[in-house]
Amino acid sequence: MSSIVSPTVLGAPSGRRERRVPGGHELANASRTAQRRQRTDRLATLLIWSGAALALLPLALIIGLLLVRGSAALSVAFFTELPDLSLPSGGGIANAIAGSALLVGIASLMGLPIGIAAGLHLATHPHTRLSRISRYLSDVLNGVPSIVIGVFAWEVFVRPVGHFSAWAGGLALAVLLVPLVARTTETVVSLVPVELTEAALALGFPRWRTSLQVVLRTALPGIVTGALVAVARIAGETAPLLFTAFGNAFWSMSPDEPIAALPLTIYAYAGSPYEGWQTLAWGGALVLLLLVAGLSVVARLATRRQLSRVGAGR
Amino acid sequence: MSVLVAEPRAPGATDGALAPAPRVRVEQLSAWFGSRRVVHDVSIDCPSGGVTAIIGPSGCGKSTVLRCVNRLHETVPGARTSGRILLDHADVYDERVNPVSIRRRIGMVFQRATPFPHWSIRENVLAAARAAGGTHDIIVEQALERAALWREVKDRLHHPATALSIGQQQRLCVARALAARPDVLLLDEPTAALDPISTQRIEELVYELRGALTVVIVTHNMQQAARVSDQTVFMLAGDVIEADATDTLVTRPRDPRTEAYITGRFG
Numbered sequence: 001m002s003s004i005v006s007p008t009v010l011g012a013p014s015g016r017r018e019r020r021v022p023g024g025h026e027l028a029n030a031s032r033t034a035q036r037r038q039r040t041d042r043l044a045t046l047l048i049w050s051g052a053a054l055a056l057l058p059l060a061l062i063i064g065l066l067l068v069r070g071s072a073a074l075s076v077a078f079f080t081e082l083p084d085l086s087l088p089s090g091g092g093i094a095n096a097i098a099g100s101a102l103l104v105g106i107a108s109l110m111g112l113p114i115g116i117a118a119g120l121h122l123a124t125h126p127h128t129r130l131s132r133i134s135r136y137l138s139d140v141l142n143g144v145p146s147i148v149i150g151v152f153a154w155e156v157f158v159r160p161v162g163h164f165s166a167w168a169g170g171l172a173l174a175v176l177l178v179p180l181v182a183r184t185t186e187t188v189v190s191l192v193p194v195e196l197t198e199a200a201l202a203l204g205f206p207r208w209r210t211s212l213q214v215v216l217r218t219a220l221p222g223i224v225t226g227a228l229v230a231v232a233r234i235a236g237e238t239a240p241l242l243f244t245a246f247g248n249a250f251w252s253m254s255p256d257e258p259i260a261a262l263p264l265t266i267y268a269y270a271g272s273p274y275e276g277w278q279t280l281a282w283g284g285a286l287v288l289l290l291l292v293a294g295l296s297v298v299a300r301l302a303t304r305r306q307l308s309r310v311g312a313g314r
Numbered sequence: 315m316s317v318l319v320a321e322p323r324a325p326g327a328t329d330g331a332l333a334p335a336p337r338v339r340v341e342q343l344s345a346w347f348g349s350r351r352v353v354h355d356v357s358i359d360c361p362s363g364g365v366t367a368i369i370g371p372s373g374c375g376k377s378t379v380l381r382c383v384n385r386l387h388e389t390v391p392g393a394r395t396s397g398r399i400l401l402d403h404a405d406v407y408d409e410r411v412n413p414v415s416i417r418r419r420i421g422m423v424f425q426r427a428t429p430f431p432h433w434s435i436r437e438n439v440l441a442a443a444r445a446a447g448g449t450h451d452i453i454v455e456q457a458l459e460r461a462a463l464w465r466e467v468k469d470r471l472h473h474p475a476t477a478l479s480i481g482q483q484q485r486l487c488v489a490r491a492l493a494a495r496p497d498v499l500l501l502d503e504p505t506a507a508l509d510p511i512s513t514q515r516i517e518e519l520v521y522e523l524r525g526a527l528t529v530v531i532v533t534h535n536m537q538q539a540a541r542v543s544d545q546t547v548f549m550l551a552g553d554v555i556e557a558d559a560t561d562t563l564v565t566r567p568r569d570p571r572t573e574a575y576i577t578g579r580f581g
């Protein structure tokens with residue numbers, strides 16, 4: 001068969017080949033095979049393309065809709081004022097933007113160090129009992145619906161003190177953040193070749209120095225990316241905040257009081273009967289989307305800067 | 315096993331190390347990965363300041379023996395050892411001994427180059443450097459010079475180590491090990507990734523180091539063993555089959571298995 005499908009071989013009048021020139025029906029067979037393969041190839045390409053398009057369609061629709069409906073809400077007042085029904089626009093959501101920043105800040109300060117440390121431990125001591133247990137718990141925690149985390153946070157952070165607060169909201173988000181960050185950190189740290197660790201140990205580096213200066217430093221770009229993606233993920237969470245941060249129609253930057261947050265504002269205003277507030281919800285959703293997208297972009301840039309720094313020299 | 319006395323050191327070959335290099339004695343060493351014993355009661359005597367080559371087919375336990383000397387073997391989960399390894403009279407495996415302090419005295423270069431990727435060339439050399447009166451600049455230059463890398467990198471010491479070719483990275487690792495001023499040097503197939511010129515330079519370095527350092531080198535290359543070592547140890551499946559002065563072992567092996575290996579290599 002192989003000599004038949006290759007037309008150049010056929011064309012070349014080398015003595016040995018000539019005697020094997022195939023009959024007409026064999027040639028027809030060959031070209032039919034080639035045609036069939038081409039058709040299959042085109043079909044497969046088409047299927048792959050349409051699959052990709054179908055997958056991207058909802059994303060494009062969401063972004064388009066948010067841009068159209070949300071941008072109508074955007075104005076200076078939107079970013080500087082509080083919600084106000086006496087105005088036709090409904091006012092602004094300055095309190096929710098600031099509140100979200102505070103909540104995510106608290107969660108990051110609490111959650112990132114713990115999550116990164118846990119991930120480093122999981123990667124450097126993968127087989128200890130502690131590691132097995134915490135890896136399993138992280139996976140379970142990552143799969144728990146976030147409303148459950150909210151109920152838990154209410155029981156632990158709200159009920160004992162008797163009132164809702166930004167602390168409680170931030171801690172609830174931190175509970176979500178820790179297992180996410182721990183697992184991504186573990187993954188990127190365990191990608192660091194064991195030879196590097198051994199080289200450091202062979203130089204007489206103590207364990208802690210090996211972990212920090214060699215392993216952590218080598219894995220840093222991946223850890224930063226993982227942390228930013230995880231922060232972006234919790235920034236959009238609503239359920240854990242319902243019974244913890246609770247929401248606040250007024251300006252507050254006190255971590256000890258109930259506080260507004262973008263997802264809560266969207267949740268509350270989208271279902272309200274007032275058109276002004278519905279517009280605010282659209283605007284809030286757009287801002288949230290931009291914030292999350294912005295974090296992802298920062299994550300990418302941070303990784304790339306790290307890489308190019310390696311390329312350009314320090 | 316015959317104990318070989320090192321040649322008197324060439325003048326200028328040492329870097330003025332204070333104490334003489336220790337004699338390294340491996341006594342009845344066994345090593346396990348989990349329940350699998352890969353080194354069986356091995357004894358090797360490496361004279362002070364001498365160069366000992368370990369040869370043998372792949373998987374016979376050469377690297378494992380080397381990694382026992384600086385207690386790197388035990389860092390692999392499930393790995394353990396029995397027996398003694400003496401640096402002069404101090405047992406490396408004495409329970410009062412901190413492995414970190416042992417590893418500071420013993421330099422090691424691995425088969426695969428292992429520079430720290432986010433460190434510059436200079437930082438890599440200085441990673442474990444011990445100053446001996448010189449400034450960092452001098453340490454860096456001397457170490458790179460001895461590893462035959464200085465001329466190629468002297469204008470880009472602040473570039474990342476990973477910007478070097480693999481062969482250059484390996485020589486950087488040699489420089490990094492030397493800058494720590496060890497008194498024992500373990501080389502695990504150090505020239506496996508090097509071109510003939512760098513290989514020759516490393517071999518010359520090993521030759522220069524004799525007297526100042528006790529060197530143990532694992533190699534698959536019989537000619538290399540013949541060129542750089544005073545004594546050679548032939549291992550097979552975790553056992554030492556034969557150990558002798560390199561000239562003798564290479565030309566008149568006593569054990570037929572040694573002969574088969576050597577002639578196989580040469581033929």
Ligand SMILES: Nc1ncnc2c1ncn2[C@@H]1O[C@H](COP(=O)(O)OP(=O)(O)OP(=O)(O)O)[C@@H](O)[C@H]1O
Pocket residue numbers: 347352370371372373374375376377378379390
């Ligand atoms: N990390 C490990 N876990 C389990 N077994 C191992 C490990 N490293 C090596 N071994 C086994 O130990 C034995 C000795 O390995 P070692 O690396 O010492 O051989 P070697 O003589 O250095 O071989 P080579 O010339 O290929 O480097 C081999 O059978 C190998 O399969």
Ligand SMILES: [Mg+2]
Pocket residue numbers: 376377378425502
């Ligand atoms: Mg080996």
